[in-house]
Amino acid sequence: xxxxxxxxxxxxxxxxxxxxxxxxxxxxxxxxxxxxxxxxxxxxxxxxxxxxxxxxxxxxxxxxxxxxxxxxxxxxxxxxxxxxxxxxxxxxxxxxxxxxxxxxxxxxxxxxxxxxxxxxxxxxxxxxxxxxxxxxxxxxxxxxxxxxxxxxxxxxxxxxxxxxxxxxxxxxxxxxxxxxx
Numbered sequence: 618x619x620x621x622x623x624x625x626x627x628x629x630x631x632x633x634x635x636x637x638x639x640x641x642x643x644x645x646x647x648x649x650x651x652x653x654x655x656x657x658x659x660x661x662x663x664x665x666x667x668x669x670x671x672x673x674x675x676x677x678x679x680x681x682x683x684x685x686x687x688x689x690x691x692x693x694x695x696x697x698x699x700x701x702x703x704x705x706x707x708x709x710x711x712x713x714x715x716x717x718x719x720x721x722x723x724x725x726x727x728x729x730x731x732x733x734x735x736x737x738x739x740x741x742x743x744x745x746x747x748x749x750x751x752x753x754x755x756x757x758x759x760x761x762x763x764x765x766x767x768x769x770x771x772x773x774x775x776x777x778x779x780x781x782x783x784x785x786x787x788x789x790x791x792x793x794x795x796x797x798x
Contacts (some may be wrong), residue, residue, distance in 0.1 A: 620661035630667035638675045648675065651721075653682035660684060660705035669716040680719035681708050684754075687746045699727035721761035723747055726754030730770045737780045744793040757781050 619625050619742060641649050652672050653655045653659060659668045659681060672681050685706030702724070713720045725743035728734055743753050757778035760766075778785065790796065 620658075620663045622723055625663045627663060627667060630664060631671055634667050634671040635675060638671060642675075649679050650681060651680050652676060657684050657702060657705070660702065662708070662711045662730070665709050665712055667712055669718050672718050673716050680721060681713060682724070682752060683713065683720040684724040685710060686725060687748060687751065696727055696729075702727060721750055721752045723751040724754065725751065730773060732772045732775060734776075736773060736776045740780060741789060741793070744790075744795055747793075747795065 638648065652668065654664070656669065658664050660683070672679055675727075682714055683706045684702035686703055706724070710720055725747060728736070728739045747753070755777050756770075756774050757780075758774045758776065760774050764774075775781060
């Protein structure tokens with residue numbers, strides 16, 4: 618909310634983002650190939666300005682993740698998170714272009730995070746109409762008690778993991794013309 622109200626300290630944001638990029642570079646010996654933010658924070662006003670400024674200066678070859686879908690506003694009423702990300706990404710993509718910073722062409726992966734969600738049924742919809750270089754968000758894994766305490770959105774992680782390790786997953790990707798990079 619503070620970012621939307623332009624109530625954050627721009628210099629502090631840039632310093633923190635630069636520190637994180639510097640730490641990455643120290644540990645990996647090179648700048649990152651791509652940049653994103655936890656919970657899509659890079660899309661918000663003020664934060665996006667800081668991320669794009671630092672990315673252009675400190676990681677000019679990196680692309681920065683935008684979260685707009687290939688077909689914005691399709692299924693918008695049933696996916697409020699996707700709709701919000703579509704709206705925030707419009708401004709983000711415009712500013713990234715003005716900065717000369719590359720972004721991914723499209724994003725997919727938002728769905729209801731209710732326990733009854735059927736990830737296996739939902740995932741193929743993410744692949745529909747995705748251009749090359751798109752990003753599909755997912756959070757597969759195992760939930761331990763510590764993670765359950767830290768993050769309320771963990772109930773579907775194991776369902777996602779089980780879907781991705783199925784023998785049928787590579788065939789699903791092939792039927793949609795998708796290759797993992």
